[in-house]
Amino acid sequence: MESKRATVRDLRRRNRSTLLSTLFFEGPLSRYELGQRTGLSAATVSNVVGEMVEDRLVVEAGLVESDGGRPRVLLRVNPDYGHVVGVDVGETGVTMELFDLAMTRLAAHARPLPPPRPDPALVGPLIAAGLAELLDQAGVPESSLLGVGVGVPGTVEQGETVRVHAQAIGWDGIAVAELLGDSGVTAPLFVENGAKTQGQAEMWFGAGRGARHAVIALIGSGVGATVITDGTTYRGSTSSAGEWGHTSLVFGGRTCRCGALGCLEAYVGAEGILDRYRRARGGRAVPRPDEQAQLDFLLAAADRSATAATVLEETVGYLGAGIANLINLFNPERIVLGGWAGLALGTRLLPDIRRATAAHALRHAYDHTSIDLCRLGPDAVAVGAATLPVEALLTSGADPRAKPRPRPEGALQNAQ
Amino acid sequence: MESKRATVRDLRRRNRSTLLSTLFFEGPLSRYELGQRTGLSAATVSNVVGEMVEDRLVVEAGLVESDGGRPRVLLRVNPDYGHVVGVDVGETGVTMELFDLAMTRLAAHARPLPPPRPDPALVGPLIAAGLAELLDQAGVPESSLLGVGVGVPGTVEQGETVRVHAQAIGWDGIAVAELLGDSGVTAPLFVENGAKTQGQAEMWFGAGRGARHAVIALIGSGVGATVITDGTTYRGSTSSAGEWGHTSLVFGGRTCRCGALGCLEAYVGAEGILDRYRRARGGRAVPRPDEQAQLDFLLAAADRSATAATVLEETVGYLGAGIANLINLFNPERIVLGGWAGLALGTRLLPDIRRATAAHALRHAYDHTSIDLCRLGPDAVAVGAATLPVEALLTSGADPRAKPRPRPEGALQNAQ
């Protein structure tokens, strides 16, 4: 209700954005096809595309011969129009990747952070240095950077100054922009919760493609989710929506690290699963060095050990109920199961998980939802972070670097 | 992403809609103020408003004197431009109300439906007859009807033909439009789930006013919720979103009428509460004739009976966890507690409910959410249903009766 006013200028922006997005996701396409897909007239397509070609945002990419007519000229987003960087600030290290506008990875780079926790004061310089190295590696000038996307653990408060709250690692209201303050990085900075960037990556390039309503469930050591409603990431009023891991599933149950009882995370997060397994083993530690290997051990042991099988079976039950809650509340058309632990569980147990979900979800909604595994690897957080500046480019149809956007030439000719 | 194309015509429609909505929700306003609030130029406001005045959609409503200048002419939506009817099809009867465009109730009307279940074949004629009676009562000609909104129990599938699925009352794919097929009702029909219409009423006129992200929790015999994201009702991919009542809260717990175990509804729905109370009393029935009176009995008994107090205390705990789940997942700025049982519980126990919620919700999100009681009475479903045609009017800026919208005069002048 009550959208904002719209001017004739907004029209152009919007149509430009529509064309550019179509080209990005479905390209290469000819002007003719663009007209068909967007519903715009050939004249407008020609006009707007001409403008974008002039701006070098779009380039021609070969011909498609037709049987007896003028061949179509294919168009695509110019991969070299600019570059983007995605940064994954994790609990144990920082991963960075450089892409061109076709999202081809040109360089990558990873650095550990000294345990036990990422110190905000260290992260800034690490990113700045990594950035320089990436650009150098790929031979891309800094002026070509459209923006840097950063995925961080914890809630990101998108305000005048972007702040990060991450109880788990002790970040409380850290202003990310300031971390980079004097490091000479001039490209626009986009900060977002890492689970949400991973979800966005999965939506753009992975198992979520094409869905308008979806939930990307992320199960790692902890549990989170990205909710996509009507094609866009749902953030809620203070951008902390989607905290699926801390919904109560077992009223009065196990204590979660958030302090509450019976959270989903305490049952299906890797930490929770392994803790339950350990107890089931009478307190004996799982003989593997890290969580990931321990979970693999548990999965492998299920074939021969009743204890392990029971723990897994229970886990599937909890997970099914948790997914059913997502289905009942959000009624998505697709659930994507991701995160390293989610992938490990899903690879072996997806049919069981589906069955458990069906037992808890309402029939109608369940029947219209598919449950799939994620398709991107562990660098999805960085890829998703890199999509942030690209998204800004696509939705505005304009270069995100041009902050105080210059009026179109001529508009100010008398204004001195 | 990838909105649709937009033409110059869309611009006008949208600005017309913006102005009309502003006038509806914040009116009366002068043209000058309209310009300020919408951001539109005075010229456009004058132009568009002039058109709407010509269409009799908007009328002048007095002057506001100014200190020494031309007085402002107040404008408002013309209450007599048309009328709307809201129908509440409940499990035990049909309630109907007639409103003018200022949402002033002009007539009301209620009829019971023979138990145990509303027979679809009876509902159609009942509505048709009630409609005639309402119009007669208020002296409104049928031609003045902008539309009839119908709130029904169960999921409403909004497609080519609108179908209702309501397991609880045995409606499975009933085509509502056909019910009225040959009864001579010509006004456009809008059908929506009753919980969602009630939620919309609360958002427009009740405790939800002004919130962009809210959840209206409805607790009656069963439990449901309306989720408002970014100002509009969230429906999900097949319009069955918001089934809060059937989310698992107590893994493996009580059997719910949906067949699953441990649903929230089985614990905090009136039926579930009373069943738990009955068991706590060693199986003795609650000495009152209907659910509503029984719940009142329980609430009153809490002061002197430990059994009752315990049942209530547990209920508050479950409810708090359930609300916390809403907060963690949707991150709304407001939770509105409604439904007859919700109101009964909330009136006495709201502070306890807030406390229980805080114990389960994540701190950051909880701190940014207020939990309030609903403000509309039991006819909110009908009021909300009546807003459906009004909403259609406001968002399109055009008369919802004009289905195959006539091209503006002249556009076809050569087309014979």
Add this chain to the structure above:
DNA sequence: TAGCCTAATTTTAAGTTGTGAACTAAGCCG
């Protein structure tokens, strides 16, 4: 009562934008 003052509307003249129709370009076929 005539004239002046102020602030709200309306009118006017630009300046944008998308569209349909007419027109041009480019390749194929015979």
Add this chain to the structure above:
DNA sequence: CGGCTTAGTTCACAACTTAAAATTAGGCTA
């Protein structure tokens, strides 16, 4: 080379929004 087919461009236009100029409509003053 001329006809044919399909893709892309150009152009006159209608529908819009806007800034600026002109017009109203009360209230006040002399």
